[in-house]
Amino acid sequence: MSLNIIVCAKQVPDPEGPPSSFEIDGVERRVIPRGIPPVINPFDENALEAAIRIKESVGAFITLLSLGRSLSRAVILKAVAAGADASLLVEGDPFDPAVLDASSTASLLAAAVQRIGAYDLILCGRQAADTNAGLVGLGLAGILEIPAITLAQKVEVGDGRVRVERVLPDGFEVVEAPMPVLVTVSGELGDLRYPSLQAIKAAKALPQTVLGPDDLGIDPLSLRRLETVALEAPVRERKCRLVEADTPEEAGRKLVSVLREDKVI
Amino acid sequence: MERSGNILVLAEMVENGKAASISIELLGLGRTLADCLGTGLSAVIMGDEASEAGGELARHGAEEVLCLHHPRLKAYHPELYQQAMLGMLRSSPPRVLLAGHTALGQDLLPRLAFSLSCGLVTDCVGARVEGGEVLFTRPVYGGNALATQRVTTAMAMATVRARVGEAPPPSEKAGEVRTLGVDLPDPVRLEVTGRETLEYRECPLEEAPVVVSGGRGMGGEEGFSQLRELASLLGGAVGASRPPVDAGWAPTTCQVGITGKVVAPDLYIAVAISGSTQHLSGMSEAGKIVAINKDPDAYIFKVSDYGVVGDWKQVLPSFTAALREMLKE
Numbered sequence: 001m002s003l004n005i006i007v008c009a010k011q012v013p014d015p016e017g018p019p020s021s022f023e024i025d026g027v028e029r030r031v032i033p034r035g036i037p038p039v040i041n042p043f044d045e046n047a048l049e050a051a052i053r054i055k056e057s058v059g060a061f062i063t064l065l066s067l068g069r070s071l072s073r074a075v076i077l078k079a080v081a082a083g084a085d086a087s088l089l090v091e092g093d094p095f096d097p098a099v100l101d102a103s104s105t106a107s108l109l110a111a112a113v114q115r116i117g118a119y120d121l122i123l124c125g126r127q128a129a130d131t132n133a134g135l136v137g138l139g140l141a142g143i144l145e146i147p148a149i150t151l152a153q154k155v156e157v158g159d160g161r162v163r164v165e166r167v168l169p170d171g172f173e174v175v176e177a178p179m180p181v182l183v184t185v186s187g188e189l190g191d192l193r194y195p196s197l198q199a200i201k202a203a204k205a206l207p208q209t210v211l212g213p214d215d216l217g218i219d220p221l222s223l224r225r226l227e228t229v230a231l232e233a234p235v236r237e238r239k240c241r242l243v244e245a246d247t248p249e250e251a252g253r254k255l256v257s258v259l260r261e262d263k264v265i
Numbered sequence: 266m267e268r269s270g271n272i273l274v275l276a277e278m279v280e281n282g283k284a285a286s287i288s289i290e291l292l293g294l295g296r297t298l299a300d301c302l303g304t305g306l307s308a309v310i311m312g313d314e315a316s317e318a319g320g321e322l323a324r325h326g327a328e329e330v331l332c333l334h335h336p337r338l339k340a341y342h343p344e345l346y347q348q349a350m351l352g353m354l355r356s357s358p359p360r361v362l363l364a365g366h367t368a369l370g371q372d373l374l375p376r377l378a379f380s381l382s383c384g385l386v387t388d389c390v391g392a393r394v395e396g397g398e399v400l401f402t403r404p405v406y407g408g409n410a411l412a413t414q415r416v417t418t419a420m421a422m423a424t425v426r427a428r429v430g431e432a433p434p435p436s437e438k439a440g441e442v443r444t445l446g447v448d449l450p451d452p453v454r455l456e457v458t459g460r461e462t463l464e465y466r467e468c469p470l471e472e473a474p475v476v477v478s479g480g481r482g483m484g485g486e487e488g489f490s491q492l493r494e495l496a497s498l499l500g501g502a503v504g505a506s507r508p509p510v511d512a513g514w515a516p517t518t519c520q521v522g523i524t525g526k527v528v529a530p531d532l533y534i535a536v537a538i539s540g541s542t543q544h545l546s547g548m549s550e551a552g553k554i555v556a557i558n559k560d561p562d563a564y565i566f567k568v569s570d571y572g573v574v575g576d577w578k579q580v581l582p583s584f585t586a587a588l589r590e591m592l593k594e
Contacts, residue, residue, distance in 0.1 A: 017405045019542050019564075020408035031406050040560045043524075102375075105365055105383070130406050133387045135375045142379035147454040148343070163458075169368050169469070169526075170518060171502050174459035187524060188517050225384030229400065233418075236549045240556070240569045248575035252583030254572055255555070256591055257327035263530060265498070265588070 003060040003157060004177075005051045006116060006126045007084065008098070008109060009044040011068050011075055013037075015129035030098040030232040038072050039201045040079050043191035045126025047185040050155045051123050052083035052193065058157060063084045063116055067108055069096040081195035081203035088112060092213040095221055097130065104220035106139030111216040113144060115209075115248070121162060123181040126151055134184075141182035153188035173204070268307055268329065272299040274360035275278065275350070276310040276322055276330075277369055284310070284320070284325075287365035287427045287509040294392060294430030295363055301394035304360060307331070311349055313339040316444065323440035326433045332444045341369050344453045347376045352447065354381060355521030358420050359398055363392075366424040366527070374424050384416030388527075389425045390550065394431045407523055408546020427471050428529035429552065463518055470519065475501025476530045478521055481508035482537025482558065482577065489515055492536060496587045504528065506544045509552060522547035537577045557581065 013033035015021070021036045040048075051062045064080055067090040080087050088113050100108070104201035113119065122141070127134035134150075141148030153172060162181050165172045167188055195203070243258055247250040259265045266324070272295040276288035287591050292308065299306040308327035319332040333349050353363070354377065355414055362377070364370035366388050374591075378385035391402040398415055401423050407411045416422075443566065477496040479489055486564060489503065496503045504527075505515035507522055521528055523546045533551035538544060539556060556569040559576045566572045573580050 013406070015543060016541070019409050022406050024410050029412075031410050101384075103379075103382075108380070127524075129524075132405060132407070134371055134376075134383060138372075138375035139379045142376065148376075149455065150343075158386050167517075168460075169471075171460065171462040173457055173461075176456045177454050207488040213451065223384075225378075225416060226386065227417055228414050228415050229414050230415075231405075231412050234404065234411045234546075234549075236545065238396060238554065238568055238570050240572045242565045242566070242572045242574065243329070246577035250450055250572045250574055253578040253586075253587040254324050254536075254570065255557075255580075255584055256587040258571060259555070260591060264555075265591075 002120055003054065003120045005054065005060045005062045006113060006119050006122045007044070007048045007062060007064050008077060008122065008136070009048065009064055009066050010128045011038045011040045011066060011071055012041045012067045012114065012128055012130040014039045024231055024233050026231055027227050031231070039074055039123050040075060041128045043127060043129070043185060043187060045079070045188055046085065046189045047084060047123040047125050048079060050185050050191045051153065052188050054121070054155065054157055055083060063088055065109065065112055065116070066111065067089070067095050067105065069093055069095070077203055078195060079202060080206060082192050083201040084167065084206070088116060089212065090211045090216065091198040094213045098222055100132055101224045101226040102135035102139050103225045105138050106143055107223050108216060108218055108220055109136065109140050110143040111218055113140070113210065115211070120179040124184045126184045126186045137182060139185040144182070146180045146182055147177040148182040148184070149177060150184045151186045152183050154187055155183055155185070155189070168177065184212070190250040191223050198208065271305040271307045271359045272302070272363050273363040274306070274308040274327065274363060275370070276308050276317045276318065277365060277367060278310065278312055278315060282314070283439065284321040285365065285535065286432065287367060288322065288326050289432040290428065290430035291363045291365065291425060292322065293433045295472055296326050296433060297359060298392060298394055298399060302397070304507040305575050307327070307359070309333065309350070309353065309441065311338045311346060316442065317528050318355060319442045320439070323442050324435040326436065328440040330440060332442065332498070333447045334468055335442055335447050335449055337449055338447070342455065342457060343372055343376060344379065344454065344455055345449050347380065348450050349447045350377055350381055360420065362422045363425045364424050366426045370424040371443065376420050378422050381420065383418040383420040383422060385422040386414050386416065389423050390429055392425065404523070404546050406594045407542045408549070426529070433484070433586050437546040448480050453578070455544065463516060470502045470504055470521070471528055473502035473528070473534045474505045474530055475499040475534070476528050476551070477534045478504035478538060478548070479509055479515065479536050479540030482539070483509055483514065486514040488577070491581055491585070495534070495581070495588070497586055498585065500534070501530065501556050506541065535569070536581060538565055539563040540568060561575050
């Protein structure tokens, strides 16, 4: 019997974009990405890669689940083509990531998961590259009342159980749980493979379901537990004293005396 | 003492049975919040035996310390720790629960917050009271923006980065330490079946007073042995930006950045690191920052206190040699 895996994937502004591309609207309290494309959150890509590896080893049907205000079909298609079998998109103005918090997002995702039906494994990224909070995966598991394991660098399944290598500050531990289970995946697992052009073409024909604000019967605003009261640019710039010398070797030596004079060392 | 409505610090122990430094720092932050709100400050610590660390917390400002003891709490287990905390939080809910943004805090606090339907702000770099409310600040968008958030539920939870709070000095007048037994679920769903510790650990990165990091410009693994030499001279640890980790020149445990480790040492030396925002948000809270980079336009110079424009292969050996001479004197 093949497994049913759900991979939750959030669309975010490319986190590798330069600082100048993250324009801050302090009044509306939102970040406006300028000139950078949306991408699937890199950790969610790791989660999708984990799902594809399981599919290759024991067989699985992978559903990509994404929630957002407006989702780029090109971005979704590329992710699906990497190895998913279907997608469920929950889309509409109320699902604005700048307005939702982890609690409302997890509740919406839980409702979407119920729509998908039977599942054995839910995979999420360890955190999203925009909020960096790391809450939604554990929240989703809590609402669905299934066990959750965080920070996977390896995910294997067998005998109705999942076996996860969980990243620790100084190594890893092996954690096992009976399915259904939710696992959050860390960057150590590895990058998502690139789909071939042929796969992208074929992915267009895969089943795609789109749900709107009225389909889930949840008012996300009523579920919020956090409110952003201000958003501003971080003050990070410092006045750099450049140590100059005739040769780089001399500059290295001079740096020691400068740091010593200033009692840094 | 009435514990409900207090500021409660969830403390952690390090391997030798002492309280983790971040837990003592949180008592400093918790004291400031408690004084502003006119509430008390308590701490809770879990383990198979946590009395020594509990005593330490009591000397550093906690008015009451609860030690939750059970042999099964010896090492962190998500479900057991969650269960141990839930009973206590339900019977006397604090106003704010503070924990470190550590491996434990990041895993346990979301579980507690969702079990108790309360708001949680993670990865805080600041917390203050304004108009009778606690406001938390945290970096978002890879550190490109700083958000100030408030929790709309009666109980608030937060995980806080290392070195945000200032450790209060020990006092003669210690708070009360109480040991409580706990009921734990049996059986649990998660089972920890193995553990592997990676070698290469001179000094935990987050606690090191000095961090020497290398970037893409190091060009290979060999450069990192020079960084290790410098770090050991300074009693510090070696870090790396993401490219050397991806290339396998440095272990993942070394990665400094918002998706790696967030550090705030007294001194950060960035060698051949150009300064992506992901990296900067992992180290920009350092006391002093020194950059060595051959590109004069590298962004890292904008966020550094001292800089040398030059090839690290030429600058670093003479820097290390001069430092060694200096330390001999």
